């Protein structure tokens with residue numbers, strides 16, 4: 001990665017993670033420490049005041065999308081709203097959200113995250129208004145934007161806009177053509193790979209900062225190195241893998257199951273969900289390649305987060321923290337929900353047009369939601385040797401039973417047990433390097449010796 005690109009990337013990503021309460025004070029992507037990249041990132045440690053900070057994923061176009069990905073969990077949210085609903089976030093909601101979000105954060109840098117649905121369907125003019133409003137309310141603070149897109153609507157105008165306003169673009173890409181097109185199709189069932197790659201080439205041409213988000217599903221999970229090498233070759237310097245886990249109580253067209261609750265009957269996962277063991281193998285295969293060749297060059301979110309945990313810097317992702325509740329979701333009409341994965345009436349906290357965003361985030365209900373993560377951890381997890389890293393992962397996935405019959409074990413348990421145990425010796429060695437002031441990237445040479 002070019003130095004300037006790294007610097008710009010981290011100017012955006014660090015505050016974003018920090019606001020989400022995803023970083024402990026002083027955290028920095030640890031495998032860059034001691035490498036040539038550390039000097040160009042920023043002072044050795046980033047110190048921002050984070051008390052009361054939180055992160056909101058905004059859905060300015062609700063669940064509306066031009067694609068019809070088989071596995072999408074958000075398209076069906078349309079049913080939560082009245083028939084004929086206009087899903088475009090109205091000017092008064094947009095302005096209130098931007099003002100309140102900035103006012104309620106106490107960090108010097110503010111990052112907005114725009115998602116959908118597909119936010120680019122709103123058009124460039126809509127986001128020009130967004131940027132104007134951010135300037136109006138910034139009050140001297142730096143404001144950044146991250147936008148997640150399927151990439152099919154990107155053109156020269158969008159890329160110029162992103163570049164001019166320093167947007168970080170997250171591009172959904174599930175691997176090379178055949179793997180990407182397995183589930184990522186448009187409304188007519190047509191493949192989308194070609195259009196996404198065109199969007200990616202425009203992002204590169206216009207030097208827009210981007211990263212890739214890859215949903216690991218029943219299909220691409222069998223091709224770990226194919227996926228990794230492909231993403232690496234696209235020029236994505238930051239790779240996020242999201243395991244796909246959804247349950248569907250009845251037939252293929254039935255709604256997806258709501259979050260797990262006590263007394264809920266057992267339900268099968270969808271056919272496109274990733275098998276847990278296979279997900280563990282996927283991660284291990286890529287880790288073994290990465291640790292020999294790419295440490296300090298390619299940023300794989302889970303590996304970096306793991307090194308953060310092992311080195312004592314804390315978990316950089318909500319799913320591996322003891323508690324959660326500081327990463328919320330706002331719908332187009334101003335409705336605030338506990339988390340992007342909990343957009344259900346039961347987790348509706350209120351509407352920002354008639355309640356303060358800060359009060360809703362700090363409400364007893366939301367605090368209880370976040371603390372339930374550790375409170376409901378089964379005994380099996382509490383006694384687990386990799387609990388310090390896993391913490392029972394996301395509550396959304398806690399729907400299987402422990403070997404002794406206790407409810408609330410995470411479906412992905414076999415994956416994380418396998419992965420965290422596998423990386424333990426090398427994480428310890430990289431941590432030792434870090435603690436002695438050396439670069440974790442030296443691990444590549446040590447392995448070869």
Ligand code: SF4
Pocket residue numbers: 318319320324325326327339340341393394395396
């Ligand atoms: S429910 Fe899951 S995704 Fe949401 S904040 Fe908690 S750990 Fe994170």
Ligand code: SF4
Pocket residue numbers: 380381382384385386387390391392393409410412413414416417
């Ligand atoms: S690896 Fe399994 S048992 Fe261990 S903390 Fe994670 S979910 Fe619980």
